[in-house]
Amino acid sequence: MSKSIPLLILESTSSREKVYRFIQFLIRFLSPIQRSPQLNSIYLLLQKINWNIAITRHINRFGMALSLLTQIKDKFLNKNYKALSVSELLNLGGQICIFIFSIIDHFILLSKIKVMKAIPVQNLYKTLGVFWFIGNTAQMINLLSLPDSKRRSIRERCNIIKCLCDYYIIFHFSTKEKLLPNWLCGVCGMISSALGLYTKYYISQK
Numbered sequence: 001m002s003k004s005i006p007l008l009i010l011e012s013t014s015s016r017e018k019v020y021r022f023i024q025f026l027i028r029f030l031s032p033i034q035r036s037p038q039l040n041s042i043y044l045l046l047q048k049i050n051w052n053i054a055i056t057r058h059i060n061r062f063g064m065a066l067s068l069l070t071q072i073k074d075k076f077l078n079k080n081y082k083a084l085s086v087s088e089l090l091n092l093g094g095q096i097c098i099f100i101f102s103i104i105d106h107f108i109l110l111s112k113i114k115v116m117k118a119i120p121v122q123n124l125y126k127t128l129g130v131f132w133f134i135g136n137t138a139q140m141i142n143l144l145s146l147p148d149s150k151r152r153s154i155r156e157r158c159n160i161i162k163c164l165c166d167y168y169i170i171f172h173f174s175t176k177e178k179l180l181p182n183w184l185c186g187v188c189g190m191i192s193s194a195l196g197l198y199t200k201y202y203i204s205q206k
Contacts, residue, residue: 013063018196020057024050025189031182058109065102068095090142097135104128129174136166158195165192 027050033039072095108124110116140163143156152160165188172185 013060013067015197015200016060017057017064018193018200020053020060022190022193022197024053024057025186025193027186029183029186029190031186054109058106061102061105065099068099068102072096072099087142087145090138094135094138094142097131097138100131101128101135104131125173129170132166132170133174136163136170139163155199158199162192162195162199165189165195 027046030043030046034043072092075092104124104127107116107119108121108128111119111121111124140160143152143160143163168180168188169185169192172180172188
């Protein structure tokens with residue numbers, strides 16, 4: 001008996017990451033309510049939930065990082081990287097960038113909880129943004145490199161929209177705080193996370 005989509009989502013580290021991410025960006029989207037004296041207490045409660053989810057995401061990302069490291073190692077050991085196609089090289093480059101992204105993200109947590117004070121959080125966000133940008137660009141180039149005569153699938157079109165949303169999020173976190181609207185970053189994050197789940201599960205189940 002095949003499992004339902006919600007159960008498939010819950011048993012995968014990468015999909016749980018997307019669910020946690022969606023909730024965090026939903027809270028970011030609701031950030032304007034803190035300006036209201038009546039709703040500020042609700043927002044403070046949401047911020048506590050947000051912090052707990054952030055810790056959960058860091059734990060979850062340990063599993064993701066180990067899985068990525070295994071995939072990267074297998075590609076280097078089992079195939080001659082010089083023989084890889086452009087598409088395979090772009091995918092490999094994207095995976096390496098995501099792995100480095102995960103490592104830097106853990107340093108950000110250590111910096112936030114004052115375990116590591118040598119590097120300011122904002123500098124870590126900028127470094128993280130560089131690797132995220134490179135990985136996102138590699139994926140975008142891969143998606144746009146299809147011949148014009150070939151019609152893009154729903155999955156590919158969704159992934160292009162996801163990459164465009166991620167560019168906004170990268171710029172938001174890599175620049176000075178409040179330079180861009182927080183709620184708009186939340187909208188982009190929710191779209192990106194929802195499309196990630198949609199393309200991975202709902203489309204593949206059809």
